[in-house]
Amino acid sequence: xxxxxxxxxxxxxxLRLSGVRATLETRILESQASNLNFLETFSLILQDELDRRQxxxxxxxxRTSGLDERTSLEEFDWGYNPQIPKxxxxxxxxxKFINEGSxxxxxxxxxxxxxHVAKAIAYAAVRQGWRxxxxxxxxxxxxxxxxINTERRSAIKPxxxxxxxxxxxxxxxxQLPTQSADSMQTLLHQRYKSxxxxxxxxxxxxxxxxxxxxxxxxxxxxxxxxxxxxVMVEFRGKSYRLKEAxxxxxxxxxxx
Ligand SMILES: Nc1ncnc2c1ncn2[C@@H]1O[C@H](COP(=O)(O)OP(=O)(O)O)[C@@H](O)[C@H]1O
Ligand SMILES: [Mg+2]
Numbered sequence: 157x158x159x160x161x162x163x164x165x166x167x168x169x170x171l172r173l174s175g176v177r178a179t180l181e182t183r184i185l186e187s188q189a190s191n192l193n194f195l196e197t198f199s200l201i202l203q204d205e206l207d208r209r210q211x212x213x214x215x216x217x218x219r220t221s222g223l224d225e226r227t228s229l230e231e232f233d234w235g236y237n238p239q240i241p242k243x244x245x246x247x248x249x250x251x252k253f254i255n256e257g258s259x260x261x262x263x264x265x266x267x268x269x270x271x272h273v274a275k276a277i278a279y280a281a282v283r284q285g286w287r288x289x290x291x292x293x294x295x296x297x298x299x300x301x302x303x304i305n306t307e308r309r310s311a312i313k314p315x316x317x318x319x320x321x322x323x324x325x326x327x328x329x330x331q332l333p334t335q336s337a338d339s340m341q342t343l344l345h346q347r348y349k350s351x352x353x354x355x356x357x358x359x360x361x362x363x364x365x366x367x368x369x370x371x372x373x374x375x376x377x378x379x380x381x382x383x384x385x386x387v388m389v390e391f392r393g394k395s396y397r398l399k400e401a402x403x404x405x406x407x408x409x410x411x412x
Contacts, residue, residue, distance in 0.1 A: 175208025237393025267395025
């Protein structure tokens with residue numbers, strides 16, 4: 157009745173218990189070495205399978221999130237622009253706003269770290285098991301707008317279903333094409349109805365959005381839903397990119 161090791165391996169493969177398969181030999185040795193009883197050994201094996209499933213879920217969530225880097229707040233230098241509301245950023249990083257279905261808007265001049273903080277929040281959400289959809293706003297809205305009608309429903313679905321949608325660098329281009337503004341309105345309207353969070357970063361102050369959207373009624377429809385439950389975080393200070401560029405220049409000149 158007792159299975160041989162290759163038979164156990166085969167059964168685990170068939171049952172897709174890859175976490176058990178990866179650690180079984182170690183756990184058998186451990187159980188013998190430490191005289192563990194059946195339940196003790198079984199708990200360890202079960203935990204290995206749970207751990208493996210959790211980490212493959214997170215890998216999958218990261219791959220489908222559209223994030224291009226695993227950014228964190230650890231490497232963020234809060235001393236560089238002390239005017240940035242640190243407390244609000246950390247509050248968002250707790251991800252309570254996703255539970256509440258609230259939105260967050262990070263506004264301020266280029267290079268002050270808005271995208272960095274937004275990506276760190278998005279990556280924290282992935283690690284917590286939330287479905288995240290991240291995209292550079294103008295490119296994403298443009299792509300959705302120009303997907304042909306029959307494919308639009310499936311193209312837009314991931315951005316409606318995600319627990320957190322991040323639209324990074326909204327209105328980087330001066331004018332949003334009409335079709336893109338319509339996609340934005342659809343996203344905001346649907347997500348508002350299903351109480352799903354949106355995180356937006358932009359260099360443009362809200363007062364100017366009407367100009368970039370190009371239609372007063374559409375702008376108030378968009379802002380109305382976005383601002384109903386939302387946190388506004390104002391970034392202020394100097395560009396970190398300039399600091400990095402200056403550092404490169406200094407490095408260059410010392411080489412000569
Ligand atoms: N305070 C900071 N500490 C560390 N790195 C920063 C800080 N602010 C910005 N950066 C870095 O500078 C670059 C530009 O920041 P980014 O977040 O893209 O700015 P924004 O989105 O506001 O234009 C990024 O590489 C980012 O990681
Ligand atoms: Mg940015």
